[in-house]
Amino acid sequence: MIISYQGGECFKISQGDLTLAVNPNKKMSADITLFSTVSTDASSGTSALALGAMADKAGFVIDGPGEYEIKDIFVKGFLSKARDSINTIYMISFEGLNLCFLGALADPQIPAETLESLENIDILFVPVGGKEVLDPAVAYKLAVSLEPSIIIPMHYDGTTLAQFIKEGGEKVEPLDKFVVKKKDLEGKEGEIILLKEE
Numbered sequence: 001m002i003i004s005y006q007g008g009e010c011f012k013i014s015q016g017d018l019t020l021a022v023n024p025n026k027k028m029s030a031d032i033t034l035f036s037t038v039s040t041d042a043s044s045g046t047s048a049l050a051l052g053a054m055a056d057k058a059g060f061v062i063d064g065p066g067e068y069e070i071k072d073i074f075v076k077g078f079l080s081k082a083r084d085s086i087n088t089i090y091m092i093s094f095e096g097l098n099l100c101f102l103g104a105l106a107d108p109q110i111p112a113e114t115l116e117s118l119e120n121i122d123i124l125f126v127p128v129g130g131k132e133v134l135d136p137a138v139a140y141k142l143a144v145s146l147e148p149s150i151i152i153p154m155h156y157d158g159t160t161l162a163q164f165i166k167e168g169g170e171k172v173e174p175l176d177k178f179v180v181k182k183k184d185l186e187g188k189e190g191e192i193i194l195l196k197e198e
Contacts (some may be wrong), residue, residue: 036103
């Protein structure tokens with residue numbers, strides 16, 4: 001699996017011929033496209049509707065809670081809180097790896113029924129930018145409590161990213177992309193992986 005970062009909350013995740021795009025902020029060809037945030041103001045926010053011009057390249061579009069199965073990729077979406085919008089937390093099972101994407105999560109108090117489904121997380125994508133999403137300290141505490149093998153921060157600026165990494169107490173060298181297989185995660189607990197923006 002290859003994970004690359006497009007900035008904000010946008011990632012491209014590829015395995016073989018399959019590509020998954022999460023919150024694309026520009027035209028990106030994908031088999032499956034997930035949008036985690038739908039603004040309550042229809043004129044703003046990232047959603048399948050706001051980016052209608054991308055529809056020809058977006059493949060199968062998921063933009064809210066529910067259960068989906070497309071091309072051997074299993075996706076479960078759970079409603080959660082963002083500041084001024086509706087946010088969906090996604091659990092994605094892709095090539096034997098369990099990915100958890102928190103989107104623009106603003107409230108660390110995740111409902112108990114959702115928490116029960118956020119298990120055996122291999123890779124966790126967590127917003128750490130403060131203001132409209134979790135602040136770095138709260139984001140790190142929540143991330144560790146979910147017990148992922150890998151934590152990938154997103155939605156940050158230089159200051160909030162530095163605070164998040166400091167919470168983790170480890171030195172982190174940014175990668176151009178993260179290439180990973182299930183066996184690579186053995187023995188890893190909450191390791192922070194920082195990706196350079198493409």
